Structure formats: C-alpha cells, structure tokens
Amino acid sequence: MKNHFPALLASLLVTIPPAVSASSAVDALLDEYRGQGGGTFNAEAGRAFWNQAFTPPGAAEPRRCASCHTADPGKPGKHLRTGKPIEPLAPSVNAQRLSDVHEIEKWLKRNCEWTVGRTCTVQEKGDVLTYLRTL
Amino acid sequence: MGRVTRVITGLAAAGLFLAGWQVSRGDDDWGNELADRWGSASRVATADNPVYREECGSCHMVYPPGLLPARSWDRIMDSLNDHFGDNAELDAATKAEITRYLSANSADRSEYRHSRRLLRTLAPDSIPLRITETPYIRHEHNELPAQAVAGNPDVRSLSNCNACHTQAEQGSFSESEIRIPGFGSWDD
Numbered sequence: 001m002k003n004h005f006p007a008l009l010a011s012l013l014v015t016i017p018p019a020v021s022a023s024s025a026v027d028a029l030l031d032e033y034r035g036q037g038g039g040t041f042n043a044e045a046g047r048a049f050w051n052q053a054f055t056p057p058g059a060a061e062p063r064r065c066a067s068c069h070t071a072d073p074g075k076p077g078k079h080l081r082t083g084k085p086i087e088p089l090a091p092s093v094n095a096q097r098l099s100d101v102h103e104i105e106k107w108l109k110r111n112c113e114w115t116v117g118r119t120c121t122v123q124e125k126g127d128v129l130t131y132l133r134t135l
Numbered sequence: 136m137g138r139v140t141r142v143i144t145g146l147a148a149a150g151l152f153l154a155g156w157q158v159s160r161g162d163d164d165w166g167n168e169l170a171d172r173w174g175s176a177s178r179v180a181t182a183d184n185p186v187y188r189e190e191c192g193s194c195h196m197v198y199p200p201g202l203l204p205a206r207s208w209d210r211i212m213d214s215l216n217d218h219f220g221d222n223a224e225l226d227a228a229t230k231a232e233i234t235r236y237l238s239a240n241s242a243d244r245s246e247y248r249h250s251r252r253l254l255r256t257l258a259p260d261s262i263p264l265r266i267t268e269t270p271y272i273r274h275e276h277n278e279l280p281a282q283a284v285a286g287n288p289d290v291r292s293l294s295n296c297n298a299c300h301t302q303a304e305q306g307s308f309s310e311s312e313i314r315i316p317g318f319g320s321w322d323d
Contacts, residue, residue, distance in 0.1 A: 058220075079194055079195070081194075081221070082195040082292075082294070082295065083291055084194060084195050084196070109222070110221070110222040110223065113222045114221055114222055
C-alpha cells in the first residue's frame with residue numbers, strides 16, 4: 001500500500017484558508033476605495049465597465065478589458081498585442097488571482113491607462129473587482 | 136556530410152583546437168569558448184532571475200538578457216511608462232533589481248556566440264530598443280517570407296521568438312527546435 005501521508009498533508013493544506021485570499025485582498029482594497037470616496041460597489045456596473053469600448057487618443061481600434069481577458073473572465077485570455085496566453089482572472093477558477101493588493105493595483109493602473117486612456121476611478125475599480133469576485 | 140562524420144570531424148577539430156588553445160591562452164573560460172567556436176550550442180544564457188521572469192514575462196515571452204547590450208536594457212528600463220505603447224511601470228526597488236540583472240547578463244557580458252555576433256554587428260553608438268531591430272537578428276531572418284511571420288496569425292511578429300523557436304525562453308535557438316506554425320519544421 002502506498003503511503004498516504006503526502007495526500008493527507010495536501011488535503012490539510014487545501015482546507016486551511018490561505019493567509020491572504022482573494023476575498024481579503026479585495027476587501028482591503030474596497031475599504032480603501034470607500035475611504036477615497038467610492039460608493040456602493042455593484043457587480044452589474046462592473047460587468048458593464050468590463051465590456052465597455054474606449055478609444056483613447058492614438059488607439060487604432062476600440063479597447064475593452066475584454067479585449068485581452070475575453071468577455072468571460074473565467075476563461076483564459078490572450079494579450080491583444082503579443083498573443084501571449086493569459087490565465088483566467090476570476091478567483092473562482094484561478095485561486096491565485098486577486099490575492100495580492102500590490103499586484104491588483106499594479107495591473108489596474110497599467111490596464112486602465114492602456115484601455116481607457118486614464119487611471120480608473122475608485123468607483124470603477126471597486127465595481128470591477130466586485131464583478132470579478134462574484135463570478 | 137553524414138551526422139556521424141560531422142561529429143567526428145567536429146571532435147577532431149575541437150581536439151586540435153584545444154591543444155593549440157592551451158598553449159596560446161591561460162584563462163579558464165574555455166568551455167564557453169569551445170561551445171562558442173564550434174557551434175555546439177546555438178544558444179544564449181537562460182534568463183534565471185525570478186523577479187525578471189515574473190515582471191517581464193507577463194505580457195510576452197521572457198527575452199534572454201544576452202540578446203541586447205546593457206545600454207539598450209538601461210534605456211528600456213528607463214522608459215517603462217511608455218513601453219512600446221504599453222505601460223509596464225515598476226516600483227523603484229523592483230526596477231533597480233531587474234536593471235542590475237539585465238546589465239550583468241547583457242550581450243556585452245556574455246561569451247555565447249549569438250551574443251557576441253549580435254554585438255559585433257551593432258554600431259557602437261546605436262542603442263536598439265528591440266532585439267528584432269538589431270542587424271544580427273534581422274539578418275538571421277531575412278529569408279523568411281512575410282506570410283511566415285507578420286502575415287501568420289500564429290506568429291504575428293518577429294518579436295514572438297517562441298512562436299517558432301520552441302525553446303527560446305530557455306535561450307536556445309538551434310535549428311532542430313524551429314517549428315514555424317502552419318509551415319512545419321525548418322529545413323534549409
């Protein structure tokens with residue numbers, strides 16, 4: 001018979017909640033956004049923002065969050081310009097996602113600037129994170 | 136020449152070379168030099184820094200540092216807010232660490248054949264911001280038809296080295312590893 005210890009250990013590791021989960025990182029950010037004037041965050045508004053087309057100066061074609069991440073953030077995406085595959089963003093299918101405050105803020109800054117042509121407002125960021133979290 | 140003959144000739148030549156070598160030089164980087172001269176390795180060093188791999192490999196493949204001189208990496212790292220039309224900004228500490236790593240492993244610091252040729256064919260005052268802009272890399276691909284590169288939906292641009300060089304992210308560019316999507320393996 002095989003030694004079951006590694007499997008046991010693995011299952012223990014899975015059942016113990018990770019120190020920083022998607023929800024605690026997102027909760028911390030949502031609190032911060034509220035402190036900066038964000039109102040009630042709404043998943044439906046987040047979904048609309050996700051699919052909204054923007055044409056910042058210099059863009060040849062309209063850009064959306066969905067351009068790289070697809071309209072379904074639970075599916076893998078593809079970088080619009082380089083073609084590099086992108087793992088799904090929804091924490092429900094990819095537990096690594098939305099688990100690090102610094103990482104989330106870094107990408108929201110970059111992706112908002114490229115997609116929308118400016119930084120996103122705290123309301124937009126809060127709505128989008130709420131949407132991604134509820135998927 | 137058959138494969139076996141080639142290997143034997145290569146080994147014999149390498150032996151002769153080594154014999155002459157030890158008389159003429161006393162340094163100890165002969166392993167690299169040998170691979171370099173006899174082309175046993177069509178490669179450059181693998182990018183082995185985890186911070187670099189993580190931060191500079193999220194939007195595209197991890198480019199081997201030995202494919203640009205330090206002056207190019209420095210300039211790239213100093214303009215991350217406008218990185219080929221994208222925003223790739225980093226915090227100051229991460230940026231400093233990556234810049235240090237890239238400089239220390241740049242083409243100027245590398246003994247590999249491709250790095251040395253790339254540098255040798257570059258005007259000393261030119262600071263290319265792209266690997267694909269260097270005369271060496273352009274030259275190596277000048278026989279490729281446009282429909283294999285830009286017109287190829289699975290490649291799209293020469294910048295996607297790993298679309299054809301299946302081991303590019305490991306720094307390896309040997310011909311036997313080339314598969315052009317839609318065209319198959321590469322035969323001279």
